[in-house]
Amino acid sequence: MASTINSRKAKHIIYYVVIVLICALFLVPIYMALITSLKARADINLLTSWKFPTNPTGIGFKHAILKLAPYLKNSFVLTITATVISALFGAINGYIFSKNKFKGSEMIFTLMLFGMFIPYQIILIPLFDTLRRLNMVGLSGLILAHVVYGIPIVTLLFRNFYDQIPNSILESGRIDGASYFTIFVRLILPLSIPSFVVVGIWQFTQIWNEFLWAICLTSQESNPITVGLSQLAGGQAVAWNDSMAGAIISAIPVLCIYIFLGKYFIQGLLAGSVKE
Amino acid sequence: MGKKNSKETLYSVLILLPSIILIAVFVYGFIGTTIYSSMTDWKGMSVDPIKNFIGLDNYKSLFTSFINKGFRQDLVNTVTYTIFLLAGTLIFGLLLAILLDRSVKKEGIYRTIFLYPMALSFIVSGTVWRWLLAPSGGLNAIPTWFGNSQGTFQWISSKKQIWQFNWQNIFKVLALVIAVVFIIFLINSIINENKKATKRNSIVVAILLIFAFIIQPLLPPAIATEELHGFNLATIGILLAGIWQYSGYAMALYLAGLRGLSASIKESAKLDGASEFTYYTKIAIPNLKPITMSAVVIMAHISLKLFDLIYAMAGTDNAFTGHPSIRMYTTTFRANKLALGSAMAVILFICAAMFIIPYMIHSHKERLQ
Known part of the structure; x- marks a missing residue:
């Protein structure tokens, strides 16, 4: 009995992890657009492309x-x-x-x-x-x-x-x-x-x-x-x-x-x- | 009573008249004009354009002449864009719908996230995806997270081509592609034990195969010289963006369908001891067939409208991501070859009509019932 409850719980958790991961996938373009828009042109390069801007700017x-x-x-x-x-x-x-x-x-x-x-x-x-x-x-x-x-x-x-x-x-x-x-x-x-x-x-x-x-x-x-x-x-x-x-x-x-x-x-x- | 009705009918017709005239002129009239223009040698907009009737020469040129080789690759791209966009959005959309079907907490938030790309224009999403897929952009940086060197795949500008075939054998290729579709129908009809459909489908498959392997080799080649076309890897980037944008739409369609299946169907399936997997594969998905049909029509239609996305991601001069709509635009508005542009438009229109006219006849009949 306890094991079925546990496996159900595990299933539940896996299920939410999957959904949250897919959500993240859908949000990647927004995230990238936002962080890139706040960088200065000289700060944009491949290695830091996923990182938050160190000196955010509204330029x-x-x-x-x-x-x-x-x-x-x-x-x-x-x-x-x-x-x-x-x-x-x-x-x-x-x-x-x-x-x-x-x-x-x-x-x-x-x-x-x-x-x-x-x-x-x-x-x-x-x-x-x-x-x-x-x-x-x-x-x-x-x-x-x-x-x-x-x-x-x-x-x-x-x-x-x-x-x-x-x-x-x-x-x-x-x-x-x-x-x-x-x-x-x-x-x-x-x-x-x-x-x-x-x-x-x-x-x-x-x-x-x-x-x-x-x-x-x-x-x-x-x-x-x-x-x-x-x-x-x-x-x-x-x-x-x-x-x-x-x-x-x-x-x-x-x-x-x-x-x-x-x-x-x-x-x-x-x-x-x-x-x- | 009869008098009153005829008066009301008169009112109705009068009110509809502006719309009827506008649609008659702007849709049907203009389609006619474009078809006529495509059979002329019209070049350049002027007050008094010179249009000499030349029959089907423009079409012949598009399908056989050496200078229009690019257009034929565009057509091949259209087929691959359509197939992969359809497969990608429908499969992914269905999975998302099944995920959300089991009354999740905060379902609204997930649905909102899956569907928001639909509110964006292809120009906005194309601009962002162009950055994600740029050689120095985001996706190629991912391997560095795991200690590897950065990715080098050229998402939108790759020049590689796979699954090549010779345009000289185009009829054989077409016959085989259609045969594959009918083989799927055939398998379906065998599973459903539909004898009439099985017979019909096997005859069609047999005729197509006989044509492809016996008759076609006897015919002269479609064009004089060998010309290879195939699946351009550069289109993968466009497809990724397109699938990202439209799978939420497919999800919304399927979710509405799943919710529409009555609760009693689901309950009785559960009582019969059906697992969730059997419920979806045996009961839910077959019941979603009409929705899949609409979704196929809508997605096929969208794949013909990829103009905006390709324009934003790859521009108009990238030969590898080309699409007839892009070439129609450059031919018409940059090179001023209006007749040739019209012919391209007509070909696009015929492609769309193959999906749309059966769909419209079907829904017209349904409305009459």
Whole structure:
């Protein structure tokens, strides 16, 4: 009896050791980024690369902030605008696909969803060409791209959410004589706040992190943060302390969202795959 | 009542109309434009571009001409990126999910740690991993902890290539790769005693093998000169970063699936005296099949989007970590060969469509039920 308890205990301990080790593995990149960002450039070398800085300095962060500030501003403008517009599209589309189905609406929905699975290279050249002709190369073009190609995922997220609202609530509204739009505004929208949070967080993270359009559809003065970081950290002679500080700065907004609103982030993450 | 419904349908269509038009133009219209451009000799953006229709010449050039040898290696890289990213994230993710499935204390913290890389952009993680994998970076220092000399493996810039094959035999290689997939299906169908599937799979395997070993040697080689391609060791660095970033995602998918299995299934398995190992291998994992399917589609899709990660870790000019998306970018936006870039985009699109269209048809049918 005692031996089984002991072996169970041993199993338990091994189990936690394994989990903690894996956690450490996952955290290594953060650790390395942090300690390297606090070192002076001359102190970075192979032998001490894992060690804490002996003379921590903020010089890397100072360089990175000076360099990245304009890109950060662009990213905030881009991300917030595009997120708000696409969430509105999603809410109204989702309402129709979930609560006002008509003949052919499922087909339209499926054809719409296709847009979120394509590799964006296939539309990149005509997109660039069109924006160039419309004189929209820059932030406005990038916002347009994120709104348009965001339609499928936001519609899907809202639709899945509205599918969970029982139809009886709408029926009671209809009996009271509420019209099509009144039902949406008075009944559906107030219930949609959690899904606005999920969609908002999802779109914010996606747009903040996007790179392909950012580098192809904007010019120097309208580049968002991902392009700024790739320029700061690219090339051959890299100042690793600056680039690690830059990586941390670019990750802070999305990491904050993840840490404080992780529940909603994961809902968005799973919505496209483990639904229905 | 009927009148009211038709009025509401009209409203619905009107509200959807902006989205429908945008998607029709920006998705379907642009796909059409790119396909058309890929069959022209379009070079250089101008107000009045010159586009002469040249049929499939760009594709022929990509698959056979000497100057586009690099693109063919990129395609091989795409296959290896996809296979290893899929295998790495799914296996590791499943293990993590099983670890967390047994109601651990403070599970939330572990889950948060496993999943945080998903919140980061490929540019951020690529920047950090580039440092970890630099010749003077972190990973190569680890052997010194144990008194050995520092590691010398060039994670991202190695020029070594293994598992080489000759592009002249590409059809044979393709047939054999597909045969391996069907042999796995065949074994699966034999285990499940599904006679119909067994018959079908063995016929497919037989045809592929006959093609590979009997018919293919009779055909002329695919290209004129011998050309070796294979698995570039430099891609291991990119794969490590990719697996680190996405296995948490696979874990989240699987964990949701494991939690979705009803408690009664688990209880009855326990009552039957099934060990934990049998529970997972015999009951849980087979039940997770739909999730594995979604995960395969998602990961395959991500492997086609490795553009950002490769750009951040290796830049656009590293031939050994190349990917069609990177070459499409340099061909289009640096060399201004828009038609050739379009052809590359179409090839990428076809690769993605092979996964996506069956998946979409499947989920469309499910929604209709």
